[in-house]
Amino acid sequence: MSMVRLSELAIGQQGIIGDMDAEGQFRQRLQSLGFRIGKEVRLIRQALFGGPLQVRVGSVNVMLRRCDAASIQIWAER
Amino acid sequence: MKRIALLGMPNTGKSTFFNRLTGASARIGNWPGITVDLLSARILLGADMVEVVDLPGFYDLHGFSEDEQVVRQFLQNNPIDLLCLIINATQIDQQLPLALQLRRLGLPTVAILNMADEAEQMGIRFDAAVLTAGLDSPVCFVSAKYGHGFSEARETLRQVLERNPPTNAAIQHTEFAADEALLAEAEKLVARSVSMPRVLEHGLTERIDRIVLHPILGIPLFFLALFFLFQAVYTLGGPLQDGMTWLLTTVHDQVLAHLQPILPGWLYGLLVEGVYDGLGTVASFVPIIVLFFLGMALIEDSGYLSRIAFLMDALMAKLGLDGRGFVMLMMGFGCNVPALLGTRVMRSRSLRLLTMLIIPFSLCSARLQVFVFLTTALFSSTQAPVVLFALYVVSFLTAFGTALLFKNRLPSREPLLIELPPYRLPTFKQVILRGWHEVHHFLSRASRFIIMGVVAIWLLTHLPPGVAVGGPQSLAGIFGSWLEPLLRPIGIDQQMAVVLLFGFVAKEIVLGAMAVIYGLEGDALSHLMAQRMDWVQAFSFMLFILIYTPCLSTVATLRSESKSLVFTGVSIVWSLGLAWVISFAFYQSARLLGY
Known part of the structure; x- marks a missing residue:
């Protein structure tokens, strides 16, 4: 297990949220959608042309941009 | 331990x-x-x-x-x-x-x-x-x-x-x-007292997403879905529209015609040739508008909109916007005002202003009826859908071009985080209620503006007393001659200039205004328009209608949501200027090419 950014996960890969470097309202939005340290996330897919990621936390599916996903650290298998 | x-x-x-x-x-x-x-x-x-x-x-x-x-x-x-x-x-x-x-x-x-x-x-x-x-x-x-x-x-x-x-x-x-x-x-109380739309099971949502959000097929599928929505609206709406026109003509010929000997000439003119014909021309488009809103409600309630944001975000990011901006543009297909209100979810002011700047270019249902009327009148039944499609393309291009031009003045960096909810099957009642709500809004707004508008136009074309209706000596003719130097280079004559003037108030008035100015309605009006304009003039006129300020409600909303007179002014001046430039470029180059 090692820490990687959420944006660095491979499609279909899962891991556990280790740290969230997000601030302010973005952090609160993340938390209200179920992003918490210790929760399991899975990268479902990525849109074309460097578009957003679809990530599943628990039973919730969200989309977020790669640059925003980079602020979330994940424990994952290398 | x-x-x-x-x-x-x-x-x-x-x-x-x-x-x-x-x-x-x-x-x-x-x-x-x-x-x-x-x-x-x-x-x-x-x-x-x-x-x-x-x-x-x-x-x-x-x-x-x-x-x-x-x-x-x-x-x-x-x-x-x-x-x-x-x-x-x-x-x-x-x-x-x-x-x-x-x-x-x-x-x-x-x-x-x-x-x-x-x-x-x-x-x-x-x-x-x-x-x-x-x-x-x-x-x-x-x-x-x-x-x-x-x-x-x-x-x-x-x-x-x-x-x-x-x-x-x-x-x-x-x-x-x-x-x-x-x-x-x-929980018990909710179960007893609230009915929620059926959420599709998790696996099914996943399977649908695998197709709908497919990296290559996703975007083409979206446009295909949009195409089928419009196709369905016109296929179902066409016969309904014919029925409505028949009903309006029958009432006119069988009932209202008997009033002509009874009422004073001016009152008959105002009520029947003004209000009735003006309203009737707009009313014949109500079935199409109703179906259109039902289709939009279906898409909105299904959970598909956030998928569209997902598919379009990469493109919109290049324009300084995000996927939600594209969804707002689509909402604007119905009416620009709720789409403008929808930008409240954006927290960055720059992002919000940029999105509000492009929404008025979204081809709303009020403009749609003008285009359906004119394309049907001036183009063959095979050409008409292509022309309409071209106008939607222009709508997107002007919106995107505007964003490109202004994005550096309104830079933003707002994190984007949207839930992709499970798909829902909206209940029949829910869709009908939503559709009815939209239609009710449209009708109440339209009837208020249209009645005022057609009465004003009737007065302008009939005053001062005794002049030829809509002729050069009438008030309308005088206004038209003022605007003529500005509008002749884009192929718009005096009478249509007056129509454009009223179109500034609301696009729903445009058809009613034409009916009153020419004293005709329905098929007769179509035939006359086909004689008075060639296709180049008609398309130039439609381009102008599409791009210039949608209506006073939109302007008022821009003002109240941005809380900035400068921003509102920029939006109006920019859209008016762009409308003129694009119509001019189209009209003059088409003429140069010999059309």
Whole structure:
């Protein structure tokens, strides 16, 4: 297990949220959608042309941009 | 082994504290009574191993958010030897109520005031003795970020643990039982009194997403879906529209014609040739508008809109916008006003203004009826859909071009986070209600503007008394001749210039205005338009209608939502100027090419 950014996960890969470097309202939005340290996330897919990621936390599916996903650290298998 | 539960509100640095206290030895574990996983770690405190569990951040021990329920259920089902409460020292006034709530549980507690360094910089001073007495627990000051005060905190935790005998059972707090009962009651009440749209099962949503969000097929599929929506609207709407026209003509010929000998000439003219013909021409488009809104409601309630945001975000990001901006443009297909209000979800002002600047270019249903009327009148039945499609393309291009031009003036960097909800099957009743709501809005707005508009136009074309109707001496003719130098280069004559003038108020008036100016309605009006304009003029006219300011309601909304006269002014001037330039470029180059 090692820490990687959420944006660095491979499609279909899962891991556990280790740290969230997000601030302010973005952090609160993340938390209200179920992003918490210790929760399991899975990268479902990525849109074309460097578009957003679809990530599943628990039973919730969200989309977020790669640059925003980079602020979330994940424990994952290398 | 004794167990410490780490609690605190969100944004108190609780997780940072946990990481620093436990090193990197954390592991995920299942706990009795709760469904989510929690992080825990074993640490050496003094001579004993102790387990530390990181509970989710929460605001209220008796609250009903998911996190609050998790905390409650954890405390009820797991023996705890020590509560370690993390308090954000810079917001202590808001956080003490939670500390007092926890005190009532009667468990040994240590209060950790985190961010003590920041609080000090802000000039906040604490009387530790008074706090300790008030909270009935020792108080420690730390900075989890920099590691200050950790040895004291560890020592305090150790001492409190040592003082108390190990707990073997979870607490039995009667107030928790009351909370659970309340929750169960609420659930029952919802089940009895609320009907929710059926959510498709998880696996099915996943399978649909695999197709709909396919990296290559996703976007083509979206446009295909849009194409079928329009196709369905016209296929179903065409016969309904014919029926409506027949009904209106029959009433005109069989009923209203008998009024002609009875009423004074001017009153008959105003009521029948003004109000009735004007309203009737617009009314014949109501079936298409109704179907269109039903289709939009179906898409909106299904959960597909957020998928469109997902597909389009990469493109929109290049325009300085985000995927939601594209969804707003689509909402604008119905009516620009709700789309403008929809931008309230954007927190960055620049992003919001840029999105509000492009929404008025979205081809709304009011403009759609003008285009359907003119394309049917001037183009063959095979050409008409292509022309209409071209206008939608122009609508997108002007919106995107505007964003490109203005994005550097309105830069933004707002994180984008949207839930992709499970697909829902909207109930029949829900769709009908939504559709009816939209139609009602359209009709009440349209009837108000149209009646005022057609009466005003009737007066303009008939005053001063005795002039040829709509002729050069009438008020309309005079206004038209003022505008003529400006509009002749784009192929628009005096009478159509007056129509454009009223179109500024609302596009719903445009058709009614043409009916009144030419004193005709329905098919007769179509035939006349085909004689008076060639296709180049008609397309130039439609381009102008598409691009210039949609209506006064939109202007008022731009003003009230942006709270800026300058922004509203820029939006109006830009769209008017762009409309003229594009119509001019099209008209003159088409003429140059010999059309």
